[in-house]
Amino acid sequence: MTTHVAGRRYGPSAIEDDARRFLSLTLTLATTDFKLRYFGSALGYLWSLVRPLLFFGVIYLVFTTVFSFGKGVPHYPVYLLTSIILWTFFVETTSNNVQSLLAREGLLRKMRFPRLVIPLSVGLTSLFNLATNMVAVVIFALVNGVYPRWGWLEMPLLILLLAILAVGIGMLLSALYVRYRDIQPIWEVASQALFYLSPVIYVAAQYKSFIRVALVNPIAAILTEMHAAFIGGTPAHPVHGAAVTMGGTVRLLIPLGLIFGAFLLGFWVFNREAPRIAENL
């Protein structure tokens, strides 16, 4: 509660200047939420896995037997589960962030603390969730005959990029929600559209004509790169990373630019709103 900001700008802001307090608050909020989710019920961990697993089961049955989506894709079930888990992380971070400020209204109206802690802690909770889910994914992959490879070292970087994108959009949505209450249904529809535009249930490489445009979408680029890094191909069915699939490393700058652009935009909007969140909510 150290206050050393004087003068006209005295008041709450997005970051403030006590980095240690910022980190410890973010961590505290995130671990509390995580704890509540898992220890609220004895089977907490299982429940958090059941939803993506059921979704995986349904999609797998429907799309392999009816539409044969995974034909010719080595380890299609592993790809599908990985994509679903990563997508779940993205959609959880963004949609939980929409009403995150409203959910913490009590804190915002009663305490001075850096406002950015809230969207970051939401992202961190989802990240903890992703980490536990990834354990299940890796076990599933090993059982299915995907063995550890050097490419796995690239995975944390890809997850980090996805997290930057998700938190960036999360900051934007949470700040906008303070002013516009219809952000909630708008984002529901938008994220549904994004789901079908991203190669979660299909593999980008299957749709050659569509690739150039599709991989502009950062999520598509990340999932495609993840495919190459985590699962890889066989000599008969090579799996290419995002750069090859897009047709040039330089083109990767588009999805990368969108990731950092979304983060900067989200931060800029949030930072502008931060001083008056408590009174505008």
Place this chain on the structure above:
Amino acid sequence: MQAVTETPFAGQVLDADRSPSAISIEHVSKSFRLPHQRYHTLKERVLHPLRSSGYDVLRAVEDVSIEIGRGEFFGIVGRNGSGKSTLLKCLAGIYRIDEGDLTVYGRLSPFIELGVGFNMDLTARDNVLINAIMLGLTRKEARARFDQIIEFAELGPFLDLKLKNYSSGMLVRLAFSVAIQVDADILLIDEVLAVGDASFQQKCYDEFERLKRSGRTIVFVTHDMSAVERFCDRAMLLERGRMIELGEPAAVARSYRQINFGRLIHEAPNGAAPHADAPKSAEILSAWFESEAGERIVAAAHGEPCTVCVEVAFHEPLEDPIFGMTLRNDTGATVFATSTALEHLPTGHFAPGQTAVIRMRFDNWLTSSRYSLTPSVARGGTGEDVLDVREDMATLLVHGWHFTGGVTNLPHSFEVRPR
């Protein structure tokens, strides 16, 4: 703009910081926009980009300037909506001020609400650590002070109970214990004492006295004039966002009562009450409660006899004036009212310049609550010619063992007899 010393840890702060002021407020204003429509939608914004929705501006705090000294116990009083809570939230850094300069020297802890961030699904152990971190301690500090916190709250055996199983009294005790362990240089207190039972309120007051003695700066927002007079070194009165008085707590409390009183007169339908500015024929100087032993008290146990005392000064000769006393509880309900006229009691002759103390002893069968006393004095006769009324001049906290839901607990006995 002054340089401000950074003070990362409590404890070192008091000697580390040599500024004579703890808080400096210069021409601070804060207003709120009150939109005519509560929530806007993005759809509206896109469909009608040029239509600007109207809003009213509420100027909650206007051009307030004040220096609060280090170690001062400073009271902020005012009626509902006078801007005192807004000012406190500006000091706490929750609202950004619109105009002026505001500087806080040292670590500040707001008691705007107790138990902010408590989660009912977690145990007391977890909540204490979370709340302490929220209030500005590091994880290490929070863990180091954990035992002290639990000891003060007297909740050792219930540490691993989830908060949803706590009684409201236990919750308040826990929250308060965390809050005082934060050890800030400056405490902002916003009527948090309105919660909890009387004995706990007394404990809070004792704690504030201790903090005051240890040199902390305390800014206290309240409606309770007896608390202001008892604790504060200085006080200010806010009315419609402006500071209209600053000075001695007793004088500020008097002005506060006059404003409240003035409003009551304004609202009185028959105009029977005297004009606030008119010279009074009789004036109530003070009022307080006494125990059976004749000591002044602010709290009493249920069942102990109490005495209401009212000191009146007379400015013109009066024959058998009528003295009235009304006790209201927390919810504003009148639980007891009496006057000397009800007993047709001749009160005697009073000459100008004379003062008198009127004592009314009663058996205290009131249930636990905070009671406020409104004394009045009227010209003898019908009692319609009210000479002076002082709303909520003194308060008494009654504490007892049983909560029955009733406003009184009359002495009684049961008899059950089978036929």
